[in-house]
Amino acid sequence: MSSHTHDMQACIAACLDCYQTCLSTALHHCLEAGGRHTEPDHMRLMMACAEMCRASAHIMLTGSSVHRQSCGACAEICSACADDCERVGDMDACVAACRACAETCRAMAA
Template sequence: MNYHTFRRCIEACNDCAAECEHCATECLKEHSIEMLSRCIALTRECAIVCNATAMLMSVGAENAQLLCGACYEICTACAEECESDSKELIYCRECARECRRCAEECRKMVEQHASVMLNK
């Protein structure tokens, strides 16, 4: 598959990584940092997997969809954690939104790959 096949997912991964980094940075500025430790850890993990996934898709890697599956799982977990904090923290709410969007794009890539494999 080429870059254009992955474009929407690459953009979602890049946007999610940036939003996760922003969320982690803002959480570190909060007074109750202990309560946000899981959020900080998950947003950092999510940013890492999103960056790696985007890089694989950018080079048209034949196994990029494999990482999309992991990205989907981590983005979903991150979104759930950020949503639990979102009542008062706008950056967590924005992070959750981008994580959900990225998870959806990654899910589509995994399904597309599975469909292609079934038709071989």
């Protein structure tokens, strides 16, 4: 397996992990915690992040060369989501998943 294929598989895994983590955290932890966790902009960003991660994984799985663009956008959204989850607090798993995904996506977009 080439390094590029291995890197892409790692990025797909990071995207799917972030998708699952953001979606699950938003719909369970955030909704149950309330307060800052349910601010409209925070919830929208988490949903956008989850969907962008899912879409990026999908595009990489198709083998299309446009994955560079989707991964670039995904890295930006994941970084923004990580920062916002850090601001809200008590969301360490989400912050970690977003940062890991942003890092692998940034590398795939390069």
